[in-house]
Amino acid sequence: MSSSIRLVASRGLSRPALRTSRLASVSAAASVRAFTTQQSSHYSRQNHQQQYQAPRTSKAGPSPGILGVIAVGALAGWYFYNGENPADASASSGSWKKVNYNNVYKDIADLLEDENYDDGSYGPVFVRLAWHASGTFDKKTRTGGSGGATIRFSPEATHGANAGLEAARERLEPLKKKYPHISYGDLYTLAGVVAVQELGGPTVAWRPGRKDKTAAECTPDGRLPDAAQGADHVRDIFYRMGFNDQEIAALIGAHALGRCHTSRSGYDGPWNASPTSFTNFYYTELLNNTWEPKKWNGPFQYVDRESGQFMMLPADMAFKKDSRFRAYVEKYAADQDAFFEDFAKAFAKLLELGVSFPEDAPVYNFKPLE
Numbered sequence: 001m002s003s004s005i006r007l008v009a010s011r012g013l014s015r016p017a018l019r020t021s022r023l024a025s026v027s028a029a030a031s032v033r034a035f036t037t038q039q040s041s042h043y044s045r046q047n048h049q050q051q052y053q054a055p056r057t058s059k060a061g062p063s064p065g066i067l068g069v070i071a072v073g074a075l076a077g078w079y080f081y082n083g084e085n086p087a088d089a090s091a092s093s094g095s096w097k098k099v100n101y102n103n104v105y106k107d108i109a110d111l112l113e114d115e116n117y118d119d120g121s122y123g124p125v126f127v128r129l130a131w132h133a134s135g136t137f138d139k140k141t142r143t144g145g146s147g148g149a150t151i152r153f154s155p156e157a158t159h160g161a162n163a164g165l166e167a168a169r170e171r172l173e174p175l176k177k178k179y180p181h182i183s184y185g186d187l188y189t190l191a192g193v194v195a196v197q198e199l200g201g202p203t204v205a206w207r208p209g210r211k212d213k214t215a216a217e218c219t220p221d222g223r224l225p226d227a228a229q230g231a232d233h234v235r236d237i238f239y240r241m242g243f244n245d246q247e248i249a250a251l252i253g254a255h256a257l258g259r260c261h262t263s264r265s266g267y268d269g270p271w272n273a274s275p276t277s278f279t280n281f282y283y284t285e286l287l288n289n290t291w292e293p294k295k296w297n298g299p300f301q302y303v304d305r306e307s308g309q310f311m312m313l314p315a316d317m318a319f320k321k322d323s324r325f326r327a328y329v330e331k332y333a334a335d336q337d338a339f340f341e342d343f344a345k346a347f348a349k350l351l352e353l354g355v356s357f358p359e360d361a362p363v364y365n366f367k368p369l370e
Contacts, residue, residue, distance in 0.1 A: 090211075099179055102366070104182060104187070105193075107175055108175065112194070112198055119259065119270075119275045121276040123195035124258030124275060137240075137241050147355040147356070148210075149183065150215065155218055160221070190206060193206045196254075199276060203366070204348050204351075207357055209357040225237045227267065227313040227316075229314065229315055231322040234248065249325050250328070256281050257275060268298060270311070280332050285310060286312060286333075290305040291303070291320075294311065302316075
């Protein structure tokens with residue numbers, strides 16, 4: 001991606017300044033799209049019985065606790081491929097009650113920005129980790145889902161669809177050390193919520209109480225979507241989890257974040273010009289650009305004809321070509337507020353698939369940091 005549109009977060013900015021900078025970046029990205037595609041964009045929970053409104057907090061930089069343990073985080077990677085879970089304080093009954101999730105939220109937010117990683121943010125890969133940890137659920141067998149956090153073990157960790165997610169797990173590992181009573185399932189899903197909200201997306205309802213499992217309960221390969229397939233495959237994958245077409249179309253909007261890497265999926269490039277901002281740009285780009293096959297030695301994908309900077313996967317194109325999916329794509333392209341509302345509900349549902357929560361587990365609606 002050219003330096004003129006590659007957006008990198010600045011680590012030195014305060015939270016208010018960073019948000020202002022991100023909004024400016026989104027505005028700049030929109031200008032780039034208008035120039036390269038001759039288009040314009042329109043901007044515009046499952047309800048739980050018990051809800052907890054998390055207090056708004058301020059961000060004063062990484063806490064000393066994180067700085068003290070981050071140096072050893074990389075040394076903890078051995079358990080990803082170990083058949084047994086190491087001694088884990090989160091395994092005891094009721095341990096989730098001993099965690100201050102507002103503090104965990106803030107500490108995850110402190111880990112998002114890194115000018116040396118990808119487009120300057122771990123946010124997109126945190127969302128992907130939460131998604132892939134949860135998207136293995138099978139409603140018929142009642143297996144998979146985020147409750148076991150088996151994505152940290154081989155063979156699940158090494159499934160092709162999960163390539164590159166070790167970066168997210170290693171980034172979060174110091175927080176598991178700092179908060180030993182939090183389960184990996186809660187940590188990974190909360191990281192996805194933090195990333196969506198701190199990158200400008202909607203508030204996503206989240207609750208704790210997931211219980212981790214061992215490597216013996218890893219899910220089989222093939223439960224996550226194959227980017228090379230079309231609408232029928234997409235429906236097969238998501239219907240297995242219990243989603244409908246509207247929810248599927250809302251969830252795919254998370255492709256506004258991040259990019260593909262040849263070293264991971266084999267594909268290459270971002271979906272839009274603001275890969276670290278949560279917007280409805282995925283839908284506007286999909287509809288308003290002219291997409292053509294990329295001429296290269298890699299797997300089949302599309303690039304936009306006007307700039308050649310952005311890409312779509314074969315599975316993405318299904319949402320433009322399939323009439324039932326396209327109706328929702330057009331809705332979300334025209335109304336970002338509608339997209340945010342539907343995404344928040346669908347994402348909260350995804351993160352809870354297959355999880356048996358304690359009856360007294362509260363629902364958190366965290367406020368973005370200031």
